[in-house]
Amino acid sequence: MNSPVTIGAEALPELAAYLFRPGISRVFVLADANTARLCLPLLEPQLPPDYFLIEIPAGEEYKRLSVCDTVWCQLTEQQADRHAVLVNLGGGVVTDLGGFCAALYKRGIGFVQVPTTLLAQVDASVGGKTGIDFQGFKNQLGVFQEPLAVFIEPQFLETLDPRQLKSGYAEVLKHWLIADAAAFDSNRRLGWLTDDWAPIIRESIALKQRIVAQDPLEAGPRKLLNFGHTVGHALESYLLTQPGREVLHGEAVAAGLVCESWLSVQRGLLPAEDLDKIETFVFSVFDRIPFILLETEAIAEFALQDKKNEGATINCTLLKGIGQGVYDQPVTLGEIAESLRYYHRIQS
Ligand SMILES: NC(=O)c1ccc[n+]([C@@H]2O[C@H](COP(=O)([O-])OP(=O)(O)OC[C@H]3O[C@@H](n4cnc5c(N)ncnc54)[C@H](O)[C@@H]3O)[C@@H](O)[C@H]2O)c1
Numbered sequence: 037m038n039s040p041v042t043i044g045a046e047a048l049p050e051l052a053a054y055l056f057r058p059g060i061s062r063v064f065v066l067a068d069a070n071t072a073r074l075c076l077p078l079l080e081p082q083l084p085p086d087y088f089l090i091e092i093p094a095g096e097e098y099k100r101l102s103v104c105d106t107v108w109c110q111l112t113e114q115q116a117d118r119h120a121v122l123v124n125l126g127g128g129v130v131t132d133l134g135g136f137c138a139a140l141y142k143r144g145i146g147f148v149q150v151p152t153t154l155l156a157q158v159d160a161s162v163g164g165k166t167g168i169d170f171q172g173f174k175n176q177l178g179v180f181q182e183p184l185a186v187f188i189e190p191q192f193l194e195t196l197d198p199r200q201l202k203s204g205y206a207e208v209l210k211h212w213l214i215a216d217a218a219a220f221d222s223n224r225r226l227g228w229l230t231d232d233w234a235p236i237i238r239e240s241i242a243l244k245q246r247i248v249a250q251d252p253l254e255a256g257p258r259k260l261l262n263f264g265h266t267v268g269h270a271l272e273s274y275l276l277t278q279p280g281r282e283v284l285h286g287e288a289v290a291a292g293l294v295c296e297s298w299l300s301v302q303r304g305l306l307p308a309e310d311l312d313k314i315e316t317f318v319f320s321v322f323d324r325i326p327f328i329l330l331e332t333e334a335i336a337e338f339a340l341q342d343k344k345n346e347g348a349t350i351n352c353t354l355l356k357g358i359g360q361g362v363y364d365q366p367v368t369l370g371e372i373a374e375s376l377r378y379y380h381r382i383q384s
């Protein structure tokens with residue numbers, strides 16, 4: 037069942053009411069260095085006075101096991117019991133890692149998500165995927181565990197870097213491509229920037245929750261939400277191994293949307309003019325990610341660890357039209373590399 041989500045100015049007051057309920061022994065807040073500084077001041081008046089802050093460093097490189105160790109150590113030192121609640125205040129790194137830590141601590145304590153990036157507000161905070169990166173592979177360790185509730189205050193986005201806003205927009209675009217052709221069409225005319233994110237957040241969350249409700253453990257239709265991620269995660273993971281060339285999750289997903297749309301055309305599923313519309317929209321928002329042709333095979337190899345795969349078969353989510361995703365489409369390593377070469381060609 038989907039967790040309850042509150043979006044808007046009422047979100048933080050509702051969180052306060054939630055945390056003051058009887059039965060919660062202590063409130064722990066997990067934040068990264070940036071959200072502790074920039075977002076905690078807005079949240080703090082809503083927290084019980086004896087809350088305990090656990091602060092971790094910011095960035096994807098810290099979505100890793102050693103950081104979970106420090107979180108579990110602090111929970112243990114503070115004698116957190118099973119009735120403690122962890123409030124994850126941050127972007128997708130904090131909501132993924134915090135959810136994972138909460139799910140494992142004493143076999144599971146409750147957690148709530150307070151997402152502070154656009155990416156986490158439209159995607160990462162809902163649906164119950166939690167996890168960390170391992171051995172260079174994205175989200176290699178994780179569990180499905182729904183939060184107790186999600187509280188979304190769009191005001192947090194006011195301090196967010198525009199590059200991070202764009203990164204979140206890639207997941208919004210993904211949602212439209214798999215299931216909402218009308219939104220894709222109207223927004224490609226309007227452009228990506230807005231000063232009112234609330235309606236976009238509301239619609240994205242509703243669309244994601246509809247899909248998750250059908251298939252919470254990703255045995256079938258939830259794979260639609262992974263469109264762009266077979267190639268996107270491969271590119272993101274490869275570039276994480278290249279100091280100074282790291283890209284944001286959403287930036288890699290945006291490239292993945294183009295590559296996997298191209299694969300959809302190659303399969304005869306998507307008309308070429310739709311690929312053209314998708315590319316035009318993507319490149320109106322995102323810069324091209326630079327890599328050289330010699331790197332395409334090494335990037336593609338990361339797709340061998342994709343979680344949708346079955347044995348040696350790489351299963352991709354593709355499009356059979358704008359707004360119509362289709363999952364479990366086998367593709368070869370060679371085709372993935374070819375899609376990256378296509379992306380490289382349109383870069384130059
Ligand atoms: N679980 C899921 O369903 C799901 C979905 C999509 C992405 N993800 C994961 O989410 C992660 C990416 O999340 P992200 O893009 O939010 O990155 P992030 O958590 O690293 O946040 C991006 C940066 O913004 C800073 N920040 C956060 N909120 C801020 C604010 N309000 N003002 C100023 N700075 C702020 C952070 O400190 C960080 O430096 C990836 O690891 C990805 O795999 C998970």
Ligand SMILES: O=C(O)C(=O)C[C@@H](O)[C@H](O)[C@H](O)COP(=O)(O)O
Nearest residue numbers: 159163165174175258261262265343
């Ligand atoms: O919620 C989902 O399902 C998704 O696939 C959403 C993705 O945007 C997200 O990046 C997710 O973490 C990817 O999961 P993974 O199973 O491919 O690691």
Ligand SMILES: [Zn+2]
Nearest residue numbers: 207265285289
């Ligand atoms: Zn994603």
